[in-house]
Amino acid sequence: MHVFLGITGASGAPYAARLLEALAAADCEIGICASRAGIEVLATELFADPALPRDETLARLLEHASGAARVYDPEDWSAPYASGSAKVDAYVICPCSMGTVGTIASGAMSNLVHRAASVALKEERRLVLMPRETPLSAIHLRNMLTLREAGATILFLAPGFYHGAETVENLVDFVVARALDLLGLEHALARRWGQS
Ligand SMILES: Cc1cc2nc3c(=O)[nH]c(=O)nc-3n(C[C@H](O)[C@H](O)[C@H](O)COP(=O)(O)O)c2cc1C
Numbered sequence: 001m002h003v004f005l006g007i008t009g010a011s012g013a014p015y016a017a018r019l020l021e022a023l024a025a026a027d028c029e030i031g032i033c034a035s036r037a038g039i040e041v042l043a044t045e046l047f048a049d050p051a052l053p054r055d056e057t058l059a060r061l062l063e064h065a066s067g068a069a070r071v072y073d074p075e076d077w078s079a080p081y082a083s084g085s086a087k088v089d090a091y092v093i094c095p096c097s098m099g100t101v102g103t104i105a106s107g108a109m110s111n112l113v114h115r116a117a118s119v120a121l122k123e124e125r126r127l128v129l130m131p132r133e134t135p136l137s138a139i140h141l142r143n144m145l146t147l148r149e150a151g152a153t154i155l156f157l158a159p160g161f162y163h164g165a166e167t168v169e170n171l172v173d174f175v176v177a178r179a180l181d182l183l184g185l186e187h188a189l190a191r192r193w194g195q196s
Pocket residue numbers: 007008009010011035036037038040041044096097098099100101132133
């Protein structure tokens with residue numbers, strides 16, 4: 001399966017790292033694009049250094065992908081994800097900032113993450129957006145409804161606690177498991193309801 005992973009500047013870098021690891025474990029071909037704010041959040045939340053340079057941040061992130069992912073610049077319009085003619089099975093933005101939600105909902109495309117999402121919608125392909133913000137304004141809620149109505153799936157970064165999570169990793173896996181389910185990928189990250 002060929003998957004685009006967009007990483008933007010919402011809190012939730014551990015979800016992105018775990019999702020990348022799971023996509024690589026599932027033998028996906030992965031293309032990654034991180035916005036400038038996305039890099040800052042990765043550097044802050046995964047490596048405790050908001051000033052870590054872009055290349056170093058991405059190199060450390062890619063350690064989660066066992067070499068299966070390729071990184072694209074936010075302004076790389078020659079990337080396959082910039083066109084509907086490239087064969088891509090699914091697009092995920094994790095984490096997805098309200099800035100990116102608003103831009104995609106408006107139809108604007110100022111970087112490769114926005115463009116890839118827009119391509120997914122126009123080509124009627126699977127697009128999973130994983131936003132995080134709280135509380136939500138009426139503008140945020142309207143933008144998410146617009147995107148849902150246009151065909152995107154909104155998978156909010158809101159883990160459940162009913163499966164007896166004991167660690168932060170369990171909570172991260174809870175959400176990543178739902179993303180993998182939406183992509184149709186097998187996994188054993190979280191116990192399913194009704195299973196002992
Ligand atoms: C450490 C950090 C955490 C942030 N957390 C959030 C968040 O949880 N949700 C959100 O919508 N924006 C958050 N922001 C603000 C966005 O990064 C900012 O609006 C940015 O312009 C989004 O740009 P992008 O969508 O191109 O990544 C955060 C920024 C930083 C630096």
